[in-house]
Amino acid sequence: MRLVFLGAPGVGKGTQAKKLEQAYGWTVIATGDLLRAAIANNTPLGQQAKQYIERGELVPDALVNQIVAERLQGLSDFILDGYPRNLAQAEMLEQMLSQPLDAVVYFALDTEALIARLGGRRICPNCGAVYHQIANPSKAGDRCERCGTPLVVREDDNPETIRNRLKVYEEQTAPLIAYYESKNLLRRVDADATPEEVFARLLQALGLQ
Numbered sequence: 001m002r003l004v005f006l007g008a009p010g011v012g013k014g015t016q017a018k019k020l021e022q023a024y025g026w027t028v029i030a031t032g033d034l035l036r037a038a039i040a041n042n043t044p045l046g047q048q049a050k051q052y053i054e055r056g057e058l059v060p061d062a063l064v065n066q067i068v069a070e071r072l073q074g075l076s077d078f079i080l081d082g083y084p085r086n087l088a089q090a091e092m093l094e095q096m097l098s099q100p101l102d103a104v105v106y107f108a109l110d111t112e113a114l115i116a117r118l119g120g121r122r123i124c125p126n127c128g129a130v131y132h133q134i135a136n137p138s139k140a141g142d143r144c145e146r147c148g149t150p151l152v153v154r155e156d157d158n159p160e161t162i163r164n165r166l167k168v169y170e171e172q173t174a175p176l177i178a179y180y181e182s183k184n185l186l187r188r189v190d191a192d193a194t195p196e197e198v199f200a201r202l203l204q205a206l207g208l209q
């Protein structure tokens with residue numbers, strides 16, 4: 001399956017993408033994760049992307065399009081998590097694909113719930129596992145239950161940057177909902193539930209269960 005996951009920051013796209021990858025073996029391409037890895041490794045891409053991510057702004061299309069094009073090469077099944085994030089990226093994606101998308105899943109959640117989720121998020125800087133202090137705490141306390149690394153707050157999960165990311169989402173990314181609806185690709189999933197319940201809804205929305 002060729003899928004795009006759409007939705008505001010904090011809605012749980014990454015969690016659901018990883019679950020689907022585990023269940024079906026489809027490759028997740030998460031642009032945010034790739035950019036954070038580039039920053040951690042201090043690559044030229046990371047050096048260019050850092051300032052934008054820290055401000056909660058979108059990294060320039062040319063940089064992101066190139067990472068996605070490289071990752072998509074030769075893949076017949078994939079889940080794009082966090083891309084496209086504006087109309088220009090959506091149009092570029094169409095050009096990159098040799099076969100059209102099967103579906104775009106839109107995860108819906110109200111703003112208050114998004115802010116609560118982003119505020120409690122903790123990530124493992126080593127293996128990328130994602131936890132939530134209340135909804136999904138690590139069994140190893142303040143360390144990653146998979147690899148034992150101390151958990152951290154994502155740098156862009158501070159209140160000021162969160163506000164900006166939500167604004168950028170509303171202005172630039174939310175118009176993609178109507179865009180993909182008009183192409184008959186959109187599947188809506190209500191994300192106001194536990195990760196397990198949202199996953200069941202996702203499978204249903206994709207006709208997999």
Ligand code: AMP
Pocket residue numbers: 009031032033035052053054056057058059060061064081082083084085089156165
């Ligand atoms: P995420 O992990 O998806 O929340 O992404 C974190 C940050 O990475 C975003 O706030 C952007 O600064 C940057 N980013 C991720 N994906 C994209 C994209 N498709 N286009 C531009 N910037 C992106």
